[in-house]
Amino acid sequence: MANIISSKIADFIVRFPPFDSLKTDEISSLSEEAEVLYFKKGESVFKHKEKARPFIYFLKEGQVLLRETVDAQKKLIDICDEGELFGVRAMLTGNPYVFEAFCQEESLVYAFPLSVFKPIVESNNNVSLFFASGLASGQKPTGLNTLYRQSDPDKVSDFLSWQKPLEELSEPLLLVKSNTTIKSAALEMTAKASNGIVVTNEEGKAVGIVTDTDFRAKVAGGTFSIEDPVSTIMSTNLIAKQLGLPLAEYLISMLKHNIKHLLITKEEEVVGVFSQQTLFSHLQFNPFSILYNIESAENVEKLCFHRNNVDHFLRYYLEQNIKTAVISQLITTINDALIKKAIQFSLAALDEEKYYRPDVPFAWISLGSEGREEQLLRTDQDNALIFGNVNAAQLNYTREYFIQLARRVNGILFQAGFAYCPANMMARNPDWCLSISEWKNRFEGWIHSPEKEALLLSTIFFDYRYIYGEEELVQMLNSFLKNEVQSHKIFLNFLAKNATKNPAPLSFFKNFVVERSGVHKEEFDLKARALMPLTDIARVLCLEAGNVTIKNTVERYRFLAEQDKSRKELYLQAAQAYEFLMHFRASEGIRNNDSGRFILIKQISKFDRQVLRNSFEPINELQQMIELRFQLNYFS
Template sequence: MRAVTTTSKDQQLSFFLKEVVPFDRLPEEELKILSDKLSTRHYAPNTLIHTQSVSPVRHLSIVYSGRVEKYFLNRNKQKEFLEYVLPGEIYGGISLLLNNRRSIRTVIAAEETKIYNLTAEDFLRLCQKYERFSSYFTDRFGRRMLNQTYSGFVNNKPDEPVSYEQTDHFFKQKVKEISRPLPVTCSLDTSIREAAALMTAHRSPSVLISGENQILTGIITDLDLRNKVVAKGLNAERPVSEIMSNPLISIDEDCYLYEAVLKMFREKVHQLVVCKGKEAVGVISRNKLLHSQVKSPFIFMQSILTADLLEELVRKWGQVPDIVNQLLSRGVRAEIVNQVISTASDSISQNIIQQTIREMGDPPCRFVFMVLGSEGRREQTLKTDQDNAIIYEDVEDSDRAMVREYFLEFAEKVSFKLDQTGFAYCEGDLMAKNPKWCHSLSHWKRNYRTWVTSPDPEKAMRSAIFFDCRAVYGDETLLTSLRGHILELLHNPSQTFFYLLAKNGLEIKPPLGLFNNFHTVSHEDKKGVINIKRAMSIVVDFARVFSLKHGILATNTGERLRELWDREILSVVEYNELLQAYYYMMQLRLLNQSDAIRQNDTPNNFIDPKSLTKIERVTLKEILKVLDKYQTKLSVQFTGSFLK
């Protein structure tokens, strides 16, 4: 008679656990012990198990049968980041380990469900004893925190209303909600007087100008009539084409109001044409937007442009940290905060340049004042110095000395006023007041030709910042001409140009040491800190090198990454990982600087990992591991070798 073997309940549970991730990482003797510790719960369909940010979590739960739903509930009572937990899967571990035993998401039984529960104490014991077991939860959570929607919900405090966009209507309302219908139109040869009569008859503050095939080509506003006609005594019978602003600057109707205002300041226009796809459907004016926001940061920027005294600008720049702190505390994304800081900085520079021109008299020729580095990328923080240069047009040999003397004196005065306002002199003297960085257009073209076609290691390191440039004031056609020249050079660069740029970008390593511990340094009186700016520069360098390789002349890191994705040079996963990694670190950097200023300390780029929450530390570690992966990709593609 053959013996019959039976399997005990504990053995069955042990076999079951062996198939469950991450219990499959545990030794068999541990699984046998755990099988005796599990308790059982049954849930009827639609039973609420946990409420996000409210319910205490006392167990790690393992689904044996049925199905569980996990999701965030937004302010409109809609489910976000919905996931199903199926038989053989778990939930609750991240809440126990990293969220102070509070449920991160709402959890319900989607159908009749059987759950095995392991107590928090037993779960935490396993995490302490088995690193491979605990790393499953920290790695998984770190990857999830790279998703902006997920991290936005997690970062909300339990007593706050659940929203990943907690701010005023400038950051929630879309352009189409307040744009007005298209104003009247006229042709290019319509007289200024007739155009003004049309505006009066239709009570419109502007008129659009249409060219061939009724394509809109320009716009005239009340301000144009005052500044370009009345103030200059221009004959009102002249055609509108002589005073219109063109090309038209447009914005999609689904963009947010803050994007519209920032674009108006950036493009130095007072109205935008609102488009639905390629069709113009309306207009939106800066005045209307700003008048509706008396306490908006954008009203503050408008006040910078109209300040008369240097003392006013000093006071205005001193208010920026408080504005940044308010924006960050209301959940505004770091990417937007960068733009707000950069736009405020631009407004101060424009005011100072205009003041200097009034003091010195009109420039002897066309010129453009450009900014470089983080300011050139529109990624300024609260710790900033001057990085700028001047391009002036080529003039007759007989005028060259006079022109150069004017702009060097001009640059000296502008830099001095910027320093007085709060923008410190560049320690490397990378400023327009340095004769090396104040030149004619043809001289600048020769500079870039040398950098691209005959580079050496020192020039490659120094020249990288000049590919992150944009105009702040003056005739932008000069910079446009230079950009066209750069694009031509990039079609046939030196074989070593991209190699040296990449090598320069590979000099900095992610501050992560053995066993995923932070690699810290000492800075002044601070010990055990990491330089978050250096970590972020890994993404900046990656985006710059890949963009230049593919002829992309955008300077903003986010815009570079988007265009690389649009051109299918980066996959959607790579794009999202890099973008979320960069702006997560930027958020930490801005918060660190804002906190320092509130404590009457000097802002810096050094963060003490111990000052971060457990969630922030885990997320940052995951990001640093991601950076290492992309440095390897940069090295393989541009130096032909793997990182050591």
């Protein structure tokens, strides 16, 4: 038995420095002499000022805090994670322990006798360098700050500009009545050097806005006379935002609604107009140019070229630690513009090739992470197409036309860096290019017969989001889905069971549960073990609450926090955790030039490991909650 234990110890410690530079016989002698110690949560391995024991300690599982007592207060010095040595200073000096080694969690520790370990340190140059460089826990003359992310001082001002609230407007508010002539409005706008006029009705309520663009496009071109009322050229697509919000909020609204001016209100009263031009003066780096170039691209090559610039934009904002919610909305807006342009190019290509376009409405929908507005990195495509009902004689041709359309769109998205879905969950697949009636039948089948495959498809397709075409088709599907789920609530129990199938992110000893085989052996699956459980739980709880329109995971948890005050804190913690995990995955993906899904834990900083652990806490609590809520013990 002793040989088996020492062999397991040897296999484990050789993965970590400085043991990875030891000879085989040195590893063997250490492992054979090691003692295996178990500590409960709250116990100490050794205490401050305690006489040093003849061991150096290695943390196998759990978490140990090194704490110093200052003025009767415990001060955290360091956090020991799996694979780290502690008790080093006492080993090197023979003095009492200067820190307390406190077990924050149940911990398993290997104790290596100094009689075996110290000769190795003295004879092995690599091991000596390891300790001389302060790379073992408790050795902090240098390098403590490397545990924490540092911002580039040159970029701080730009980062703050995003978060800075809009406290005042530089331009005066210009109000004109709707019956004012275009000529009078233009003269007043020129006199005040303003770039926007708010048009009001007789009651003084804002009903429209007129800008330089309206004068150029509608008056200079001869469409309207300068003696016509200004109401004939005003834009009525009014979006209002409160004064005092961060600049990022105004940027997102402009991008989302494809507008260049916002009404700014204070206590529900319009106090001014905020323009894209003014926003440019506040923000050094903005996505407007990328969006404009995508929307005005003349061909597929230029479209793809401009989409590639988003990678630089994403890296920049991740480095600035801009809120993940802001980044994801910006990326979503740009991706949506890309898809719309791809559809327009594809429709034009079919027309040019003399394909007969059926007189049938259709809607393009995004699924999965893009459907949830969470696709920061370019991953594989998940999309589908809905078309209006037609008679049996027209069905085959109608479907074939839209499949041809989808093939072209999917191809353009592929050229833009979005890989084809390995499971072929794309609109070009006849299974996912269906009439509205066929989609209803498909949803009904999944809900009435929640087999394994049906549940898997539900988790993907119920996160659909309208992108292009006839939005009413999507609204019809929303109403159908809501009614079906509410009238067949047993389906939610199966969906909840499915949401708990992924293993917990942490082991019993609070270590990361990594893959034990395959190409990703020893890597942590961030998507399957952390992001997916949070996504799946948010989905099933929103469906239970009857909300089928919110798709974003963070927004789902915020909605749930408002609906269920008793669990508000838990839901908000889940939202915060999800945002961090998205940000972390995107950062890792950019750093490693991959999807960011699989992570080598030993390659990330101790600080990030601790924040990751903290972000996992809501997962277990949420899973336990839905197990009770949906009585999952009764479902196999």
